[in-house]
Amino acid sequence: MPxxxxxxxxxxxxxxYLANRTDWSEEVAKEMAKADNCDLSQNHWxxxxxxxEYYEEYQIAPAVRVLTKAIGKxxxxxxxxxxxxxxxxxxxxxxxxxxxxxxxxxxxxx
Amino acid sequence: MSEATGGIDTEExxxxxxxxxxxxxxxxxxxxxxxxxxxxxxxxxxxxxxDVSLAFxxxxxxxxxxxxxxxxxxxxxxxxxxxxxxxxxxxxxxVEKESMEARGLKEDDLIVxxxxxxxxxMADIMQxxxxxxxx
Numbered sequence: 001m002p003x004x005x006x007x008x009x010x011x012x013x014x015x016x017y018l019a020n021r022t023d024w025s026e027e028v029a030k031e032m033a034k035a036d037n038c039d040l041s042q043n044h045w046x047x048x049x050x051x052x053e054y055y056e057e058y059q060i061a062p063a064v065r066v067l068t069k070a071i072g073k074x075x076x077x078x079x080x081x082x083x084x085x086x087x088x089x090x091x092x093x094x095x096x097x098x099x100x101x102x103x104x105x106x107x108x109x110x
Numbered sequence: 111m112s113e114a115t116g117g118i119d120t121e122e123x124x125x126x127x128x129x130x131x132x133x134x135x136x137x138x139x140x141x142x143x144x145x146x147x148x149x150x151x152x153x154x155x156x157x158x159x160x161d162v163s164l165a166f167x168x169x170x171x172x173x174x175x176x177x178x179x180x181x182x183x184x185x186x187x188x189x190x191x192x193x194x195x196x197x198x199x200x201x202x203x204x205v206e207k208e209s210m211e212a213r214g215l216k217e218d219d220l221i222v223x224x225x226x227x228x229x230x231x232m233a234d235i236m237q238x239x240x241x242x243x244x245x
Contacts, residue, residue: 058190058191058193059188059191060153060191063198066198069197070197
């Protein structure tokens with residue numbers, strides 16, 4: 001189902017992940033979040049920006065276990081745990097956050 | 111994989127014996143799908159907390175060589191992903207010395223830290239595994 005942001009339409013796959021990573025913008029992320037009734041806070045953006053940096057460096061979206069560990073290393077243990085990340089992204093931190101970040105669905109499924 | 115087995119908080123889960131898995135890579139990274147498929151299987155399997163090693167032999171050594179430029183063939187350069195393996199707790203990467211030298215390569219040419227072993231040592235490593243998957 002394509003997503004329309006500010007009059008522009010972008011291709012997505014059947015689960016709503018952007019087909020082209022280069023189509024991503026903060027507005028796209030906000031629009032995707034709105035569709036899930038999720039209001040993106042500073043804490044959400046921290047994770048989204050982290051994921052985009054991770055992808056840039058390693059060319060994959062991290063599995064949730066790896067994401068949790070890496071977030072802990074970068075943002076501290078009070079953020080590097082499943083509870084915190086699931087509260088931010090109840091549909092699964094890697095899955096939902098990767099979608100908003102314009103990345104493909106992570107290998108490892110959560 | 112379900113949310114329940116996605117590798118979250120499995121420390122308490124002590125059921126099941128940890129097996130030794132070796133993924134053997136023998137083909138050049140681009141041109142066939144083998145290398146990428148192997149890497150994806152490794153990344154998925156990492157969620158199961160097994161004892162994982164990777165071996166690179168023959169043209170498979172090229173999979174971990176620095177400086178790949180895949181744009182002209184319009185394929186994603188997945189070489190940087192080998193550097194992510196450490197974050198997945200996969201740190202046992204073996205490169206066969208003979209294969210590396212036959213291709214004029216040195217350890218410095220590789221994108222990740224590996225252990226270079228000779229053919230006999232590689233045979234011993236293979237001998238010690240529970241499961242070997244060849245790509």
